[in-house]
Amino acid sequence: MLIPVLAFLSTMSAVAAKPVDTAVTKAAVLAADQALADRAQKDGPKTFLESLDPSAAVLFPGQPILRGRAKSEKAFMARYASPSSYSWRPVHAVASTDGRFGCTMGFSRFTNASDTAHVDKKGTYLTCWQLGADHKWPAFAKLGFLPDGPGPAFVHYAASDAVMLGGSQFPHGLTGIAAAFDGFPADQVIRWDPMRSFGAGSGGLVYTAGYSTSGPRDKKAGPAQLNKYMTVWRQNPDGRWVYIFDLGTSRM
Numbered sequence: 088m089l090i091p092v093l094a095f096l097s098t099m100s101a102v103a104a105k106p107v108d109t110a111v112t113k114a115a116v117l118a119a120d121q122a123l124a125d126r127a128q129k130d131g132p133k134t135f136l137e138s139l140d141p142s143a144a145v146l147f148p149g150q151p152i153l154r155g156r157a158k159s160e161k162a163f164m165a166r167y168a169s170p171s172s173y174s175w176r177p178v179h180a181v182a183s184t185d186g187r188f189g190c191t192m193g194f195s196r197f198t199n200a201s202d203t204a205h206v207d208k209k210g211t212y213l214t215c216w217q218l219g220a221d222h223k224w225p226a227f228a229k230l231g232f233l234p235d236g237p238g239p240a241f242v243h244y245a246a247s248d249a250v251m252l253g254g255s256q257f258p259h260g261l262t263g264i265a266a267a268f269d270g271f272p273a274d275q276v277i278r279w280d281p282m283r284s285f286g287a288g289s290g291g292l293v294y295t296a297g298y299s300t301s302g303p304r305d306k307k308a309g310p311a312q313l314n315k316y317m318t319v320w321r322q323n324p325d326g327r328w329v330y331i332f333d334l335g336t337s338r339m
Contacts, residue, residue: 112182114218116189120177128174132167136160140217144285144296144317148336152285152315170200175212176318181319181331183290190215190294190319192252192332211252213317213334215294217287237277238268246321246329253334276304279316291322299335313338 127134136156141146144152145159147166153159168171177193195210241251242265243319250259251267258267279299286295302311316335318327 096183107184107186109182109184109186110199112189113180113187116182117177117180118181118189119216120175120191120193122212124175124177131169132164132173135158136163142285142287144294146296146334146336147316148196149339151338152298154285155284166199167197172196177214181292181321183288183292185290187218188215188287188289190292190332193251206217211257211334213252213294213319215287215319217289229277238265238271241265241268241333244328244330246331247334248321249329250330251333268304270276274307275301277301290320294319298338 100193114291123135123138136159139156139159141155141157143155145155146152146165147163149166150159150162153162173195175193175195177191179193180189180191182189185186191214193212195212197208197210198205215241224291245261245264247261248259249261249264250257251264255321256267258264277299278301279297281297285297288294293296297316299314299316300311303309314335316333318330318334322328322330
């Protein structure tokens with residue numbers, strides 16, 4: 088999981104940025120996210136698409152990873168435009184040490200007009216933001232394989248305050264994440280493939296996105312579940328990279 092993150096950061100390692108107050112950056116990206124949520128409620132989901140950086144990774148259920156507005160608009164509007172409804176509320180942010188990159192997470196509500204039951208579905212989301220030359224915040228992204236199974240891998244690369252999003256529960260911390268994989272079938276494995284064509288970051292904070300597959304171990308026959316994911320990574324003072332948020336969703 089670390090290879091593309093480190094390769095991406097190697098292109099920026101020569102730049103030494105003066106640390107800034109991360110509380111200011113966190114407040115800025117939370118404000119940008121809330122303002123976008125408010126505009127989307129007023130003017131519709133196309134407002135979200137207009138805020139995307141052209142290279143942004145866009146992840147939502149039933150689609151592969153899509154790039155920016157140009158590649159995501161048709162499928163995004165088919166799912167979220169009126170008479171369907173989608174709203175979100177940011178509750179937490181993390182920020183880079185140079186004040187140029189931040190990620191927000193929060194809770195969402197979605198009603199699909201094609202669902203005859205009109206059930207109001209609750210969910211979680213991740214959005215990453217990078218400060219532009221115009222000092223605006225365009226959105227850059229909107230959503231283990233070890234012999235002992237995926238649990239040890241997810242724990243090994245997790246920050247002490249890491250949170251796994253996407254399910255009905257939110258495992259957090261090393262103990263909680265380890266417990267989430269208790270009882271994982273010994274004949275099953277999770278493989279993931281980070282995509283070098285997606286990812287952004289600055290000042291010790293980056294995101295990666297890619298595809299994952301959960302299915303039989305050792306290429307044995309059996310059904311496989313196809314997913315995609317987005318992960319936010321933070322660099323520790325000792326230089327080691329650990330993830331703080333991990334969110335997955337189905338490709339089907």
